[in-house]
Amino acid sequence: MKARVTVTLKAGVLDPQGQAIEGSLRGLGFPGVQSVRQGKVFDLVLDGNDVAAARAQLTAMCDKLLANTVIENYAIEISN
Structure with a gap:
């Protein structure tokens, strides 16, 4: 099973x-850009087919390592 975790800064956190x-x-000639927020993307391949278990495991990964939940939000996408 494949998963993508996208981590972004919370609103109000300076970037x-x-x-x-x-x-x-x-400076490169793209004056229409109003604002940019950068983030991180993690692509993971997980064993098994249990989506609920995978989501729980990914949430734990984010809370413990992948995201600093004080200043960052994360979104999890799972596909087979």
Whole structure:
């Protein structure tokens, strides 16, 4: 089973890397970009076919390692 975890900063948390990307895009001739928020994507391959168990395991992974839940949100997508 395949899973994708997307981790992004919570609203209100400063994102200096996103701001740097925004400035660079403008400098490269893309003036229509209003704002950029950067994040992380993790693609995982898991054993088994139990989607509920996989979601529980992925949630634990995010809470313990993949995301800093004080300042980051995460979203989990599972596919077969």
